[in-house]
Amino acid sequence: MTTADPVEDYLATLTTSLHGPARAKAAMMREVRDGLADAVEAQTRFGVPHDQAAHRAVRDFGRADEIAPSFQRELTIAQTRRTARAAAVAVPVLVVCQLLLHTAARDPDWRLGALAAHLAALATAAGLLAVTALTATGPLTRLLPTPHRLPAAVAWTATAAAVGMALAAVALAVTSALSANWPLTALAGVLATVAHGVVAASARACRQCARAVQEHR
Structure with a gap:
């Protein structure tokens, strides 16, 4: 069985909670996705497993209800x-x-x-x-x-x-x-x-x- 991607779950939760112009919202979500992807990649370079790196990136970015x-x-x-x-x-x-x-x-x-x-x-x-x-x-x-x-x-x-x-x-x-x-x-x-x-x-x-x-x- 495959586990859910923490980054995708986080993005889905954040996207659902936000309302606004579709283009502006999509651009905002792309920036968040790119930032989380960079954080995950930076940690995996040091040997951190991808799933653990994803959890850390989401945690460091901040809870969805906070941002x-x-x-x-x-x-x-x-x-x-x-x-x-x-x-x-x-x-x-x-x-x-x-x-x-x-x-x-x-x-x-x-x-x-x-x-x-x-x-x-x-x-x-x-x-x-x-x-x-x-x-x-x-x-x-x-x-x-x-x-x-x-x-x-x-x-x-x-x-x-x-x-x-x-x-x-x-x-x-x-x-x-x-x-x-x-x-x-x-x-x-x-x-x-x-x-x-x-x-x-x-x-x-x-x-x-x-x-x-x-x-x-």
């Missing part, structure tokens, strides 16, 4: 930046939807006007928070710690923007049949639908990372 919090913070910052960029890209989509709905709201239906005003507020909030998040998680991290509530704030703002785009897509789909400029209205509705999917997925991942950081604290 997971710092790794999770790094992944959460990466996901926060990704979600902030998605929210920033969503701003022009929200503005276009708001302008089109504002134009359509010249008829007696006050609900379109209310939705247009709501989208304008969301675009402003998403833009400001995106700039703040990208600044706070960029060069400023060398001088100041990242606010621990920032990931959750970005996640929920992006969630609100995604919901707003979903509502805008429905409203534009309904009004496109009545609009004189229906091709542009319909195109904006499709764009809002696509942007909603991108922002909603990123916001969901950011909420998961924010919860994971709180669990590791």
Whole structure:
């Protein structure tokens, strides 16, 4: 019978406990794997059996539950930046939807006007928070710690923007049949639908990372 590889077991445990962007997480795990492999190789050169060397390398690296919090913070910052960029890209989509709905709201239906005003507020909030998040998680991290509530704030703002785009897509789909400029209205509705999917997925991942950081604290 063959025994399980301590390094692979360690990597599997650490990988399962972490949440974040797939590419960043994969790169992080490669660095850990390479570091453990180097440690095992260094010991086997001195005649230490491979299994014993693997156990020592894992022990010296630190328990998974001890190093997971710092790794999770790094992944959460990466996901926060990704979600902030998605929210920033969503701003022009929200503005276009708001302008089109504002134009359509010249008829007696006050609900379109209310939705247009709501989208304008969301675009402003998403833009400001995106700039703040990208600044706070960029060069400023060398001088100041990242606010621990920032990931959750970005996640929920992006969630609100995604919901707003979903509502805008429905409203534009309904009004496109009545609009004189229906091709542009319909195109904006499709764009809002696509942007909603991108922002909603990123916001969901950011909420998961924010919860994971709180669990590791």
